[in-house]
Amino acid sequence: MSADGITLDQANKVIAAARKRANKIKVMMNIAVVDAGNNLTAFAKMDNAWQGSIDIAQGKAYSARAFDMSTKDLGAASLPDGPLFGINASNDGKIIIFAGGIPLKDAEGNVVGAIGVSGGSVEQDQDVAEAGVAAFA
Amino acid sequence: MSADGITLDQANKVIAAARKRANKIKVMMNIAVVDAGNNLTAFAKMDNAWQGSIDIAQGKAYSARAFDMSTKDLGAASLPDGPLFGINASNDGKIIIFAGGIPLKDAEGNVVGAIGVSGGSVEQDQDVAEAGVAAFA
Amino acid sequence: MSADGITLDQANKVIAAARKRANKIKVMMNIAVVDAGNNLTAFAKMDNAWQGSIDIAQGKAYSARAFDMSTKDLGAASLPDGPLFGINASNDGKIIIFAGGIPLKDAEGNVVGAIGVSGGSVEQDQDVAEAGVAAFA
């Protein structure tokens, strides 16, 4: 384990698993992994994936680590009636509040990084992010 | 009293009290105190507190001093029907409109600074901010 | 070949070669590859590489594709007497004018992307970037 949390080798393994899943469901994705300090560790833009999702994938990974919860849960908490309504205006606009970002935890449950996926529907993004998480667990 | 309103010693006392309360309710918080001029005076990120809340805690303190009201009240006033609807788009996006930011007043009722807390639910943030205010009063 | 120029597989091959060279000279690097459209395609932060170089590696790749020349040549052209003096103030501050960024060209000489490396001295960055280019040629 790197002092920064997740290592590059681990991050690449997470991306490879996510990419495999994305190929299976035939949706080209952008996939980002940040480390414990919320710094970009690895990134992959699959061929012809949406260019506009390069930023969103990174934002989802950032958001999942910033609040140690999936962006799906963060989105639910950010609804007009929710406890975190308005949170996406914080952190210089880097917060993304729809599914596709998930924290990566070590065996003790400590958050050591996060994955962010963007390029399809939110259900597809979430599906591919979960495949990445499964490869890390 | 510093010309800037609250002193660093007073700000640290406010943070210490807020931190004590946060430890009691077992939620790791980011706690910021600004002075009368709305400049950051003291800040503490409790171990493993949400990284994304570093910005929000400062934003809450800033917002509470910017409008001399709690961010809880500011949030209520910012609802679509409220008198301040849209205010969170002002001030370069630094305004936060959910609970956890409270002005700090001296014995004469003058606002000399503000505290902002972020890291838990808004109820928890508000609870911890109130503990900080109580230590100042 | 992707419509975007370099493919993800090719970009990963470039990064793998650069990473191998970085390991050989024992300097932990951040390595970025952009495609023909100057969009981030792949990125790797080697364990404990400078965090501040995450941005610079991407800036070098961006700059090399933006002007279709190495950032080393761009730097020389940007000196006070040079034809491009002041160019680093353009493009929202994303232009980097020291060595470590090199365009990636296909067999016909068309620029299809670029690599950017940051984490060591400029000589080391350039050395590692050249190793990445060699793996693509």
Place this chain on the structure above:
Amino acid sequence: MSADGITLDQANKVIAAARKRANKIKVMMNIAVVDAGNNLTAFAKMDNAWQGSIDIAQGKAYSARAFDMSTKDLGAASLPDGPLFGINASNDGKIIIFAGGIPLKDAEGNVVGAIGVSGGSVEQDQDVAEAGVAAFA
């Protein structure tokens, strides 16, 4: 040790030592400490310290961790003839290249955070930052 590197208690100890030194040389300082992930951990603005240095103190701490070297060394490397000339234009303008920022290392030599001091001459800033580092070592 927190998963984030330096703990809040350690950061406060660093700030207390720096503040003691600042009082001794009679210069009011802004003092910031970031953790291993380069996130703000603790901050103190001494009474009547320059408001414009709030941002610079944080920038110095950020820069020292971003490149794992003192901002004094970073400044020397950033001179027109130096290997890192122009680096202060990277990282969204957050890089500061004059003395007062120093990495904080654990017993094994790993960088676990950084201190940034601003409010006096660069010699004074450096002096106070060194007092903070001494309290951590």
